[in-house]
Amino acid sequence: MTDMFWRFSDAASHAVGTYWAFLLACVVVVVWAGTGSFFGYSDTWQLVINTGTTIVTFLMVFLIQNTQNRDARVVALKLDELLRAVEGARTSMVELDDMSDDDLTLVQREFHRLREKYAPLIDDDLAHVEQELRARKKGGH
Structure with a gap:
């Protein structure tokens, strides 16, 4: 399950970080704004964009945090390897995370x-x- 979540969050974070995802978000906002007059700029019309963006933001926080945690862990492990490989380096620095x-x-x-x-x-x-x-x-x- 953890591996499947990592794969999903990695793919999702890469996907939402693309030009196309940004363009899609812009199109959604433009379409929403364009339909305002049709719906009379009602409270429901405003609630649609507010609810949608809140849900997307809420979910993205967890996906992005997962990806950042993993990236930080990978960088730390690479630095640990460099410390161990360099003669004269204080390998006790590997334990700084703790x-x-x-x-x-x-x-x-x-x-x-x-x-x-x-x-x-x-x-x-x-x-x-x-x-x-x-x-x-x-x-x-």
Whole structure:
């Protein structure tokens, strides 16, 4: 069942992301707007488009979220493989997905500290710019 849902959500998300799906949605809106005078711009006429778009939006949220979750998982696994394949890389970084937000903040601070410390040694242009800006703020320039 899970595999069937994935296949459906993948196909649906690809289909609704096409030019043709957008064009179809535009045609539906134009046809709906064009029938307004025939139906006297009634509450029922307005309810048709509101209900239709609400239902489509509601269902698409789940399909798109499923696709995004899968894509994020695939990217994470590919990055994990790269970490494992690069000599000297800290393979403990593979476990970042399982860390709390506080732990992730600590890791981020550690990278920032390392960048500050080693930027002059590795010609990190962005770090040099950041250091220069901080020095200017401290100096009151």
